[in-house]
Amino acid sequence: MPLSTCVLFRVVKVVVLTPRALAPVSRSIIEALKHRGVAVMKLSPARVALDLNNAEPDMVGKYFTAGEPRGAIVRGIGTSKTKKIYTRLGVLELFEDCGVYLLNSRRCLETATNKALTSYKLVKHGIPTPRTILCEGFKAATEAFKKLGGDVVLKPLFGSKGVGVMRLTDEGFASNIFYNLDRLDEVFYIQEFVEHGNYDIRAMVLGDEMICAMKRVNATDLAQPWKTNVAVGAHGEKIDIPSDLKEIAIKSAKAIGGEFMGVDIAETAEGPTVIEVNSVPGFTELQKTTSIDIAGALADYFLDKLKR
16 A cells, blocks of 8 residues: 555544444454554444434534545445335435445445345346346235246345245245245245356456456255355355456446445356345455455555545
C-alpha cells in the first residue's frame, strides 16, 4: 500500500456493517482496513438507531467522522424475519440518502437477498441459469415440479449456505413437502436440477475484474453429493478458469448491481450455468486456494472508491 494513500486515510472512520464481527471474513476485512490506517467501527444491523426527525445528513453522523468521506462495507444484514430484512434494507437506503457509500449497495443487497430477483436479472441479461419457477400454493408448486421435469431443487427464497435446500425427484414426496410448506404459508422457489458432476466454480468479482476463483468439490456428503456449499462439507481446490467463464462471472455481478460478489458457476453438458450470485460472499476457503490477499484487495478498492 503506498504511503501517500495510508496518510490520506489515516483519520478516516469507516463502518463495517456485520451481524457477526468475530466471523473470520469480517475480522480479516477489519484488520485489512486498520492496516491501511483507517479507524473502523464494527456495527451490528440490530444496533443501528436512527432519529428519523433529525435533519439529513446528521441522521447518520454519529457513525462517521465529520468532514470525511462516509463509507461502509456491508457484510450482511442478518435475521430470518422478513419484516426485519425489509427494515434493515430500509436503513441501508437511509444511509445512502445521507451520502454514505455502501459496498455493496442497498439495491444490490435487496436483489441478491431475494433469489427470485437474482434469477430474473440473470435471465434478463442473457446469462445462462437453471429454469426457475416462483409461485405460491400447493397446486402451483406441484405443477411447477412437473413442468421442470420432475427433478428439481427447492430453495428458500431468502437463505444461504445451502440451508433448507433439497432435491426432489419423486412426485408423491414432493407433493407432501409442498402441502406442508403451504400450510406454513411459505412461497416456492423451484429450479430444475442441472447435473454438474458434484462440483462448481466460485468466482470472486471485485469491480470490473474477477480476482480469483476456486473449484468447490463435495467429497464428504454422500447423501447429497450435488451440494457444493463449503458450509455443508465441500472443499476448495485451486483452478484457473477460462476467459469465457470470467466474462460470465463479471457479467453476472454487474447484472445484480454488485461490486464485490461471489458467483457460483456449474459446468454442465449444455455449457456453463450460473447457480447463484452472492452479495456477501465468504472467502475463508477461497483464500486457501489463492495467493491474492482478498481482504486487502477489497480494502484497497473500497478506500479508492471512497476518496473519489
